[in-house]
Amino acid sequence: MTSDITITKEETATGGRYVAVVSGHEAEMTFSRVNPELVIVDHTGVPDALRGRxxxxxxxxxxxxxxxxxxxxxxxxxxxxxxQSLRHQDWADVVQQN
Structure with missing residues (x-):
């Protein structure tokens, strides 16, 4: 696992994304905000150069x-x-399985 991962958050009125830049490559996880209490994580994109890290x-x-x-x-x-959420039962407090 890479220990030099810096993650930033970009947010809009309707959602946003988490961005990780590692060794000049950008990975992202996008989300949509349903309401103040609920977000939908709808996409994770990791370039091939960063896979397995x-x-x-x-x-x-x-x-x-x-x-x-x-x-x-x-x-x-x-x-x-x-x-990931199914592998991490300790996330059940915030992950809502549908």
């Missing part, structure tokens, strides 16, 4: 930590986020 996992964990801090729930529509 834990970048997607870092984005998922960041989204979970952000939800906990902000007091909202996540619906994981993105297949990657859904798979």
């Amino acid at each position: 834990g970048v997607g996992q870092a984005l998922a964990l960041h989204a979970v930590e952000d939800a906990r801090a902000g007091g909202w729930k996540i619906i994981p529509l993105c297949p990657f986020m859904r798979a």
Whole structure:
């Protein structure tokens, strides 16, 4: 796993994305805001150059930590986020399986 992952959040009125830049490559996890208490994670994109380095996992964990801090729930529509949430039962406090 890469320890030098910096994740930033870009937010709009209707959603946004978490962005990780590692070794000059950008990975993202996008989300839509349903209401102040609920977001839908709808896409995770990690370029081939970063695969296997834990970048997607870092984005998922960041989204979970952000939800906990902000007091909202996540619906994981993105297949990657859904798979991660099923592996991490400790995320059940903020991940809403549909």
